[in-house]
Amino acid sequence: MKAVGLIVEYNPFHNGHAYHLETSKEAAQADVVIAVMSGNFLQRGEPALVSKWYRTKMALLNGVDIVFELPYSFATQKAETFANGAVSILDAAGCDSLCFGSESGDISTFFQTIDFLEEQQRPFDENIKRFLKTGVSYPKALALSFQQLSDSEKFLDLAMPNNILGFQYIKAIKQQKSTVKPMTVPRKNADYHDEHFASETIASATSIRKAIFSTEDGKTGIDQFVPEPTKQLLKEYLQHYHVFHQWENYWGFLQFRLIHSSPNELREIYEVEEGLENRLLAAASEADSFQEFMQKIKSKRYTWTRLQRLCVHILTNAKKTEMNRNLEKASYLRLLGMTTKGKEYLNKRKKDFSLPLISKLSSFKEGEILLDVKAARVYSLGVPTHLKKEMIKQEFQQPPIFIK
Incomplete structure (x- = not known):
């Protein structure tokens, strides 16, 4: 069975993702689509709109066959480290190719640039x-x-953001001496950071999230931009958890962590450097919201994304000693979900995987997965109190989602 790999966040899964999925599968002439998906916190330093389990369901119901989680120690990183982790997972899972969306849309330009x-x-x-x-x-x-x-x-x-990611994917493939073949397809209509709807059917995840948060009940007119399963799962998540996750949900916890930390304690946190701890402490005592806090600490030197990632690390208490252990390759394959076809692939190929396959967290308690556990606990702080235990319990006991 021929497998094409995708590196995704699906925050949430929309029509542009569906186009990328189908185009990738066709270009690679693949039987199976394997997605490496960020967990509850994302590369731009944000909490995911809905949990990784709901986003896994979105992926499987929209055509993905296997979903592996990109560990926290790679998912909340700069492009180079993000790429290292994701590529190592696709390689370990026996993917024949990796297909990514880019502003360029021409794979030859990537190789020419890397060689240059x-x-x-x-x-x-x-x-x-x-x-x-x-x-x-x-x-x-x-x-x-x-x-x-x-x-x-x-x-x-x-x-351009997707060109940068694609560039790093190919660099990682070369450095890891992987046999995965890189391919690219042009992004369709909407740019990565677009905050407004760019066409009648295709919109960026950024603009979709902005529309969702623009009203209290989530009824935002995004229906034409997302497939039916996404629409239904977003509705279900809101009905059950009464929230879509965003930074403001976590501001109180971040502020508490900051005002109860000393400069020395903050300096132990990953990405806190060059005296940033003093800037963070000063802003935390003055700001009334996450948005206001970010405006106070923003500078030309540090991008908004970099500072958001730093805030995630403060929330999860991710220290430099933990995060620096392994920034080259992932050390496990955590299976979040599969279809019937995905299960068939796993049964045929898993004995050849070069990393251990984890289907239930309670059976694996070592290494960088502990950071994933901390991230899950922190993410659960964003839901109403009576649902926190349920969300944390799911992290330990949820078997891989299976869609027939």
Whole structure:
């Protein structure tokens, strides 16, 4: 059985994701679609709209066959580390190919850019350091460094978010000496960060979430942008948990963590560096909301995304000693869900997997999975009190979701 891998967040699964899924499966001539999906906290440093279990259901009901969780220690990271973890999981699970969406849509430009930068590695790194000294963020310094080295149209635009991720996926494949074949398809209509609906049927997850949070009852007119299973599962989640997750749900807990921490304690948290602890403490005592807090700590040096990730690490008490243990490859495959076809693939191939397969958390209590447990406990703080135990219990006892 031929498998194509997708690296996703599905926050939530929408029509653009459905297009990517079908196009990828067709381009790879695959029998099975395997998704590596971020857990309850995401790469941009945000809580997922709904839990990973509901997003797994969305994926399976919309055409994915197997869903593995991308561990917290990779999911809440910069693009390079995020890519390392995701690619290592697809490789360990025997995927033949990885297909990602990009602004470029042309795989040859990715290889040409990587080859060019390998030849120009020293001046590229020197340029990055020089731009960082001017106070710009790392992603901005990377883009400026590349632009200074070459303005050729045959290379990637490394200022575009999906191009950056695709670039890092291919770098990870090369570094890990993986046999996974990278492929790309152009993103359709909506840009990654679009906050407004760009067409009649395709919208970014950002604009969909913005629409959902614009009204209290979640009735927002997003129906034309999401498949029916997504629509039903969002409705079900809101009815059961009475909430869609966003940062403001967690502001009180973050503020409490900050005002009860010393500068020395904060310096132990992953990504707290260069005196940021003092800026965080000052803002925490003054801000009345997460939005206000972020406005106070934002600077040209640090992107909003980077600061949000830092806040997630403070919430989960993820320390540098924990997060730095392994940033190259994942150490397990946590199975969140499968279809009948996915189960058939697992039965045929799992003996050849190069990482242990975990189908129930209670049977595996070591390594980086402990960070996933902490993340799940923190995520449960966002639901009403009487439902917290249920959500935490699910983390330990939920078997992989099975869709026939």
